[in-house]
Structure formats: C-alpha cells, structure tokens
Amino acid sequence: MKKYTEMDTSELREEYKKLSKQYKEFQYRSLSLDMSRGKPCPEQLDLSMGMMDVLNSNTDLVCEDGADCRNYGVLSGIPEAKELLADIMEVHPDNIIIYGNSSLNVMFDFISRSMTHGVMGSTPWSKLPEVKFICVVPGYDRHFAMTEYFGIKMINVPMLSTGPDMDMVEKLVSEDESIKGIWCVPKYSNPTGNSYDDETVRRFARLKPAAADFRIYWDNAYTIHHLYDHNQDHLIEILAECKRAGNPDLVYKFASTSKVSFPGSGIAACAASKNNLEDIMEQLKYQTIGHDKVNQLRHVRFFKDIHGVVEHMRRHADIIRPKFEEFENIFEEELGELGICSWTKPNGGYFISFDSMPGCAKNIAMKAKKAGVKLTPAGATFPYGKDPEDKNLRIAPTYPSLEEIREAAKLFSICVKLATIEKLLGEDTGK
Numbered sequence: 001m002k003k004y005t006e007m008d009t010s011e012l013r014e015e016y017k018k019l020s021k022q023y024k025e026f027q028y029r030s031l032s033l034d035m036s037r038g039k040p041c042p043e044q045l046d047l048s049m050g051m052m053d054v055l056n057s058n059t060d061l062v063c064e065d066g067a068d069c070r071n072y073g074v075l076s077g078i079p080e081a082k083e084l085l086a087d088i089m090e091v092h093p094d095n096i097i098i099y100g101n102s103s104l105n106v107m108f109d110f111i112s113r114s115m116t117h118g119v120m121g122s123t124p125w126s127k128l129p130e131v132k133f134i135c136v137v138p139g140y141d142r143h144f145a146m147t148e149y150f151g152i153k154m155i156n157v158p159m160l161s162t163g164p165d166m167d168m169v170e171k172l173v174s175e176d177e178s179i180k181g182i183w184c185v186p187k188y189s190n191p192t193g194n195s196y197d198d199e200t201v202r203r204f205a206r207l208k209p210a211a212a213d214f215r216i217y218w219d220n221a222y223t224i225h226h227l228y229d230h231n232q233d234h235l236i237e238i239l240a241e242c243k244r245a246g247n248p249d250l251v252y253k254f255a256s257t258s259k260v261s262f263p264g265s266g267i268a269a270c271a272a273s274k275n276n277l278e279d280i281m282e283q284l285k286y287q288t289i290g291h292d293k294v295n296q297l298r299h300v301r302f303f304k305d306i307h308g309v310v311e312h313m314r315r316h317a318d319i320i321r322p323k324f325e326e327f328e329n330i331f332e333e334e335l336g337e338l339g340i341c342s343w344t345k346p347n348g349g350y351f352i353s354f355d356s357m358p359g360c361a362k363n364i365a366m367k368a369k370k371a372g373v374k375l376t377p378a379g380a381t382f383p384y385g386k387d388p389e390d391k392n393l394r395i396a397p398t399y400p401s402l403e404e405i406r407e408a409a410k411l412f413s414i415c416v417k418l419a420t421i422e423k424l425l426g427e428d429t430g431k
Helices: 009-028 042-046 079-089 103-117 141-149 166-175 198-205 238-244 274-287 293-303 306-335 361-370 402-425
Strands: 033-035 096-098 132-137 153-160 179-184 215-219 251-256 268-271 352-355 373-375 392-395
Touching (some): 009 402, 042 306, 079 268, 103 141, 103 215, 103 251, 103 274, 132 141, 141 179, 153 166, 166 198, 293 306, 306 352, 361 373, 361 402, 373 392
Parallel strands (some): 132 179, 179 215, 215 251
Antiparallel strands (some): 096 268
C-alpha cells in the first residue's frame, strides 16, 4: 500500500472515509477492554494457586535457622527467602533485605528516608534548596509520580536501543550536585522492552557523581520475565560491576515476585552494598519488627529454588507470548508499510512501546477509549505526564484474552491511521 506521506489530499480523504466506517463498526460493538496497566491475566494467576496449599494448620512453620515464622523478628528476612530472591537477583544472600509485598513501596521508603534523614550521613534532601532525579524516557509512570510527589525536579534523558543516553547521564551527574538519583528499569524496560547492553551497565558502575549521596535506583522488575526460552536478553550484574569499579555503594537494586506469584501478595527485596544495608537497617528497625515471614516461607515452599522459579516463568511465557506476537503481527499487517509509526518487539517484560507521528498520541488514545479500549494515558511515560512530541503510547497486552487482543490491535491500528490522516490534513476531521 502507498505510504500516507506520499498520498495527495484526495487519496487521504478517501482513505479516511473508509477507516471512519470501520471505526464506527467497532463503536457499535460496545467493547470494554482495559489495557492501561501491565496486569497478569487470570490464567497466569492460576499458576500460583498451589501456593495456597503449601501451608496449613499442621505445617511446621520453623525456618532453617530455627526462627518461628508465626512470631516477631528476623528483620532482614528468613534465610530461605533471602537465598531464593538472591538467586533471582543474581546477588549473594548477604546483600539482600526481604521486605513486604511491593518493591514500589520499598522505593518510596528509600526516597522518604533520604528526604528526612539523608543517605549515609549526608544532608537530608528536604533541607537542600533543590533535589533532582534523572528520568529515562519513555519510562515507568509510577517512578515519575513518586518523584513528583516528593517535589523532586525531574530531568529527561532519552532511552536508546542500548539503554539510557550515557553521554548525557555522565555529564549531568558529574556536573550537578543537586542530582541525587536516576530511575532505571534495566531489563525489558517499561515501556520499551529494551535491555541495557554491557557497555551501558559498565558506564553506570563507573559514574563519578558530584553528589556523594547519588544513587542508581536499579528497578530490575522483569529480570526473569522472558518471553522465549532461547532468545533472551542478558544483563551484567550491577552490584558486582560497581564493586569491581570501586563504587560499591553507588546502587540500590530492587525486585519482587509481584508478577511471578500474586501481585499484591508477593515478596519484595532490595540488594545493596554492606554500607548501604547498614544505613537501611538503621532506619528499618524503627519502622517494623519484621515483615510477613509466613508469606516468605510460603513462597520458598512453593517454588523450592531458582529452578522452580524458572520453570514457573516458562509457563507464564507460554500464556502471554502469543498475545505479544498477535499484536506485533497485526501491527505489521495493518501499519507496517504506511511509514507512520514504529513499535518495539521485546524479548520479555510486560509492554510494547508504540511511537506514532508526533502530535498524534493523545488523539489515538482518545479514539481508542471512545471505541471501548482503554490505554495508559498518552504522556504517562514521561515526567509530569508531558510527552514533548505527543507520540508515545504504552501497550499492555498481558491481561486481555487472545481474541480480545486481536480486536484491540485492529481497533488500535484504525485509530492510528485516523489520527495520522487528521494530522497530515491539518484538521480534526473526527469532530
């Protein structure tokens, strides 16, 4: 098919008329599909139902070290859970603290503690004239919302196919003492699905920040979320690389089982250097006497070890891989030759990042919503909800059924075409 940019006005109007008819047909069907968040589907949640049976009133709830999981104590997590999460995060168990169900909550705590008490003896951020964070864009909306909540100024750095633009990152952190952190989703990034290459990780480990309390917030949420058995992304382990570079305290590394077992009922963990862990534990002892050890034990008894986790994630992949591939196939068929957009084809994670022509994303999202498909709001993948080019949309294919995915992908493609033609014609013919 002829590219839209090569069509004359009459051809574009004829194409628009045809697409408008197809769009109205979708509206008549009263669809109601929510793809606004990366939620596991019911079939994925069913994979973990056996976790409900591994503990009962007759179960021995004593850990390997003799601690009773029913009682207080064990502030940093039971040894079995530390070993399991350490294997998932590719670190030593001594470098792990096990928390409650949410790594996002842990990150919030870290920011809050830094605001009120500083980092390893530094001035509390709340007493500084200005605090800044680097935000890799497009990126994770909840990271940005959290930073905005604390009044931290956000600086955009573009995400490349290899990871963040490290020339920009290195220059910014070395010259500005008010920059205290950077948000990273290094593997199967949200939303692009890109993973940081070896050089990027090594450059992170060798940063020379102007601020002694600068930290890399390394949110490795999708570390084991592969879509394929063989075509997988691999990431250099950041703690070991920082230690090798003489910067052992530079990074906080986060992960959880939220999309492995049950979202909202998993276990979260932070890995860090000995110095960082001592600083964290000093605060943690005032916050809690210990997190949910029964849930920690439940996870260990269900998965047993890292091999059980890997096999479990293969079953997850078998469920969601066809959904990603269906989106990609329909996009290729409907949009591939038009020269008006691009999208990522990740090897793992939970999202597809879609770039329209500049100035079209909000219009696409609005049209999709009016026809019954709810997307993450346009602009959400940028700080303050402001995509400067209005072109990026995050697609979350995991929750709908495969049949619903087909419907959503076809409708989305129509919305892209309509919004693009409106942009090219310089008018809103959809009103």
